[in-house]
Amino acid sequence: MKQNFITPLIIVVFFLSCKEDKTITPQKEETKIETKAPSKQEEITDPKETEVWDPEPKAISFNDSNVPSDATILFDGNGLDQWISTKDSTAAAWTINPDKTMTVKPGTGDIQTKNNFGSVQLHLEWKAPDVVEGEGQGRGNSGVFFQNKYEVQILDSYQNRTYSNGQATSIYKQHIPLVNATKPNDQWQTYDIIFHAPEFDTDGRKTKSGFFTVIHNGVLVQDHVEILGSTEYIGPPKNDPHGKGPIKLQDHSNPVHYRNIWVREL
Template identity: 75%
Template sequence: MKKLIYFFTFLTIVFSCKEKTTSIENIEVAKEKETTTNTPPEKEITDPKETEVWEPEPKAISFNENKVPSDAIVLFDGSSLDAWVSAKDSVSPAGWTINEDKTMTVKPGTGDIQTKQDFGSIQLHLEWSAPDRIEGEGQGRGNSGVFFQNKYEVQILDSYQNKTYANGQATSIYKQHIPLVNATKAPDQWQTYDIIFHAPEFDNEGNKTKSGFITVIHNGVLVQDHVEILGSTEYIGPPKNEAHDKGPIKLQDHSNPVEYRNIWVREL
């Protein structure tokens, strides 16, 4: 009998302790909720000046009579080819023709030309015109190209009423990205390219750590919207991603007398 009394007494003490513990925990939770609930809200902004940022102030630029920004590097203004060399050896003078109207024309057979200066990420402006006399079709008509870092091509082609493979027409990232629309004008008119090129990045072991991206505006129309560069734009086979640093801008001799004018670049 005494044993039973002791047993029930023990159980009463145990349950009493558990209730006290639970009660203490409930009090702590309640205090925490009260603290959270009573936290004063962030100060409401009523003065517009509190969200104004005055520094750093963007640098002001100007424009010359040809609408070239004052912070741009002029690569061709019709006066000379001093900014360019032959891509065959990166030393010999560029062999293309400068015309009286301050344009230059691809001289078929002389080879590609490239800038003496190397570039990373840039904004590029150039204007080009396919030959007025229409000859050939597809890739054989008004074909050239602008290459970034000697590896990544934005196609130049007379794509006005000229069918070819879609990832090889004008403004395509050659064999990688089809343009959103075909904004090509007739070959008797000048075409304008405004291109934003963000260069890919590589680590010290030669691994690509960040893809490059290209945006293309053709005759005022967005045709490539920050598309990823998958690697070098190969004529045959898939893109390659060999490590490299800055590189020249290259214009292609594809045996068609394409004309160029007003080429300038801004480093980003």
């Protein structure tokens, strides 16, 4: 009997047609992003490529007392024309000496510049009283104030112990000097002070702190330290808004001597 192959074939086709139709989607080819290796910077062989010619710094000169030509002389021994009394704005009453120095006249009060200043470089020279008297804060005490608020202490700190944030070159009650570079009272002391004034917005908020750098007798003693606010005798610093202000020298009842004071606006 001849075998029939058609029936099994029909069954197989029927079975395959009943299965779920699964379409094979061809795999999407991944996009390859080519990254270029950073090009090596071309080596500079010509020194002129790194030369900057503009702007050219302004040239200054110096007078016989070594005061720079762009400075304002505040005291050179020829009078107190640049100063007034702090308490009543009358003429400053400190003593002018024959050697062109000036001395605090105890009881006459602080003196301050007629002009107001912002950020400045200040140079001044001072000497402790000729006779050593008192101790601690009572010996050769004065001070230089910026904008009538921020004091760099002046004190006879040669072999004279006091609280560290109140000795010579301290930012009073805020920053202790790095070292004590005070000379004996028979020698002149030199202060070179960089003062960057704090800034305030129109609403009276402080937007930028001020900073002091102080060099005492050629030695760095305050290295760009932040001004926390006014240098108060009692209590914490205050940050009342203000603009430019005078430079003030303090009468602390000690006959401290001064000479050669000049300022450069920054």
